[in-house]
């Protein structure tokens with residue numbers, strides 16, 4: 001909008017040239033060069049829509065359940081990718097993991113850079129999990145805990161793993177051990193916590209956000225959200241829930257100012273749990 005206004009000004013006017021110059025100066029002063037607009041309506045969120053892929057910021061938790069039929073487009077993550085140059089992430093023997101392509105690529109890049117930086121290798125312990133698999137895991141967990149949900153296994157539809165963007169990543173030397181706090185002191189985990197945002201990953205269930213995520217701390221579970229979102233979340237110490245609610249509030253402000261619903265439609269996330277009200281909304 002700002003540029004269009006400037007371009008339509010009569011720059012080459014022979015008469016009253018001084019007045020035009022003044023007018024241009026005034027307009028330039030009035031323009032906030034950082035302002036983002038969609039169809040002349042101000043977008044006041046820190047990130048533009050182009051910096052966020054609606055697929056990568058999709059929330060999956062017990063208030064925002066994924067559909068039983070939701071299966072993202074994914075690529076196979078092979079068993080011994082470390083033999084293929086850049087690819088250092090490997091899966092359990094005999095199996096494949098599936099991840100969305102951008103997530104798989106970012107993971108491989110991160111693993112390769114870590115190997116180069118500190119000479120350590122990471123292992124992909126878990127990636128995409130189908131709704132049905134999650135259902136079995138959840139029921140098994142309930143059965144072994146007197147029917148109680150202890151917060152370690154998500155309900156079917158509520159797992160970040162169903163998005164194809166959630167990965168449990170551990171040091172290669174821990175591939176057969178169970179994940180715990182002690183593991184997090186290993187250099188691989190420290191490096192990952194420090195650098196994962198540069199590759200578009202966040203720690204999905206951080207220690208200081210348990211009340212919001214309603215999931216126990218899982219420092220090994222990283223989630224791909226894309227680089228601009230990961231960096232924004234890091235700078236503002238947000239978990240994915242908080243980020244999504246901030247974005248939903250920004251969408252609401254945009255619509256309240258008369259913004260075109262079609263512009264933001266793909267970014268709208270509505271709780272599937274009807275009794276749930278996001279704090280910012």
Ligand SMILES: [Zn+2]
Nearest residue numbers: 166167168221
């Ligand atoms: Zn996980």
